[in-house]
Amino acid sequence: MWYFSDEEKQISELCRDFAQNELAPSAEKHDTDETFNLEAFKKMGELGVLGITADPEYGGAGMGCLAATLVMEEFGKACASSTLSYLAHSILCVNNIQANASNEQKSKYLPKLITGEHIGCMGMSEPEYGSDALGIQTKAVDKGDHYLMNGSKMWITNAQYSDIAYVYARTGEKKKDISTFILEKSENHFSTGKPIHKMGMRASPTGELIFENVKVSKEHLVGNEGDSTYHMMKNLEIERITIAGISLGIAQACLDQSVKYANERSQFGKTIGEYQMIQKMLAEMATETAMMRNFLYNTAYRYDQGDKGPEVAAQVKLALPKMATKIALDAIQLHGGYGYSREFPVERMMRDNKLNEIGAGTNEVMILIIAKNLLKTAQ
Ligand SMILES: Cc1cc2nc3c(=O)[nH]c(=O)nc-3n(C[C@H](O)[C@H](O)[C@H](O)COP(=O)(O)OP(=O)(O)OC[C@H]3O[C@@H](n4cnc5c(N)ncnc54)[C@H](O)[C@@H]3O)c2cc1C
Numbered sequence: 001m002w003y004f005s006d007e008e009k010q011i012s013e014l015c016r017d018f019a020q021n022e023l024a025p026s027a028e029k030h031d032t033d034e035t036f037n038l039e040a041f042k043k044m045g046e047l048g049v050l051g052i053t054a055d056p057e058y059g060g061a062g063m064g065c066l067a068a069t070l071v072m073e074e075f076g077k078a079c080a081s082s083t084l085s086y087l088a089h090s091i092l093c094v095n096n097i098q099a100n101a102s103n104e105q106k107s108k109y110l111p112k113l114i115t116g117e118h119i120g121c122m123g124m125s126e127p128e129y130g131s132d133a134l135g136i137q138t139k140a141v142d143k144g145d146h147y148l149m150n151g152s153k154m155w156i157t158n159a160q161y162s163d164i165a166y167v168y169a170r171t172g173e174k175k176k177d178i179s180t181f182i183l184e185k186s187e188n189h190f191s192t193g194k195p196i197h198k199m200g201m202r203a204s205p206t207g208e209l210i211f212e213n214v215k216v217s218k219e220h221l222v223g224n225e226g227d228s229t230y231h232m233m234k235n236l237e238i239e240r241i242t243i244a245g246i247s248l249g250i251a252q253a254c255l256d257q258s259v260k261y262a263n264e265r266s267q268f269g270k271t272i273g274e275y276q277m278i279q280k281m282l283a284e285m286a287t288e289t290a291m292m293r294n295f296l297y298n299t300a301y302r303y304d305q306g307d308k309g310p311e312v313a314a315q316v317k318l319a320l321p322k323m324a325t326k327i328a329l330d331a332i333q334l335h336g337g338y339g340y341s342r343e344f345p346v347e348r349m350m351r352d353n354k355l356n357e358i359g360a361g362t363n364e365v366m367i368l369i370i371a372k373n374l375l376k377t378a379q
Contacts, residue, residue, distance in 0.1 A: 018047055027079035041082070053095045065303040073245045158205055181221055189214050200351030236361065314366040
């Protein structure tokens with residue numbers, strides 16, 4: 001049993017209802033058509049969750065990582081790819097602005113992002129630099145009264161729909177000379193490339209951000225020039241914990257679907273749920289989902305209490321997506337041929353979850369972070 005504040009319970013219940021009414025019914029269609037559920041996204045603004053961690057003075061809910069994780073879980077059960085777009089907006093863009101930008105920048109950008117009038121994204125990855133994020137080559141050169149920006153960002157969730165982009169760029173020759181800019185589509189700060197077609201997360205638009213001799217005035221710089229390496233690493237922690245929430249939602253949905261199917265499907269004159277091999281699958285799925293939930297809530301709670309650190313987020317980010325992929329594959333197996341077809345949502349859930357083993361840092365990168373910390377601590 002986990003104990004939530006009244007606000008956390010309320011937000012979780014609200015999001016459960018919203019997800020079942022607004023996301024679940026069209027999840028399959030948006031996956032098949034590769035379309036973004038813009039209507040539901042705008043309604044998330046009315047629901048009050050687009051600024052889940054932002055200060056109330058800017059219209060935010062003023063809540064923490066645990067609350068954000070609960071939203072991801074509930075939305076993730078219904079439509080993981082809409083949830084990925086929600087995460088890119090509310091955590092990668094809104095929360096990063098909340099955590100790092102000046103009061104003037106927050107007043108300028110947050111209110112419209114939080115109502116859903118504006119959509120946001122975050123640009124870190126580049127065509128040649130993914131795991132090696134500190135190697136990024138997008139350059140912002142100081143030209144006195146403005147920066148001149150050149151380069152591109154790859155794999156950017158919400159790129160084509162974004163009004164605001166929170167973007168990292170190199171402002172010096174040293175590895176750590178990385179700065180952050182809040183860029184605006186209305187100022188022609190970026191253009192977008194062709195949409196990227198993917199195996200999963202297909203209702204979440206993914207694209208490129210392109211900067212070609214773009215003039216960016218100095219008020220778009222976040223914090224001090226060359227100061228963003230630390231911010232980037234900090235920002236990734238909440239991103240990794242909350243993306244694990246999507247995997248928890250997927251695992252729970254796969255379990256629910258599987259229990260229902262095991263009671264409905266008969267073979268050899270009995271429901272398949274009466275066979276011990278199916279029972280073993282269900283029992284393990286349920287146990288693993290419970291472990292995921294406890295680990296995730298505990299990590300998110302500790303994060304809110306100030307118990308942070310890259311290895312804390314890396315462990316949950318390594319464990320949950322991997323477990324959810326296994327659970328989703330078991331769910332497909334349990335459904336037999338129907339599980340492999342689009343008749344049932346479990347194959348979509350497996351395809352969607354696979355992204356969580358790659359985005360926000362791959363499993364291998366999580367292993368590097370965890371091992372590095374272990375070995376350093378032991379010295
Ligand atoms: C659908 C989707 C949405 C995304 N959304 C965003 C977004 O909104 N914003 C953003 O900035 N980025 C986003 N990304 C990018 C994502 O974060 C990167 O894909 C991820 O960090 C991996 O980088 P890469 O794809 O370049 O793989 P690479 O870094 O090229 O890795 C290739 C393989 O090599 C392994 N590898 C790399 N280095 C090492 C090492 N040192 N040791 C062992 N193995 C290693 C990796 O684990 C992987 O298996 C998104 C990606 C996808 C697919």
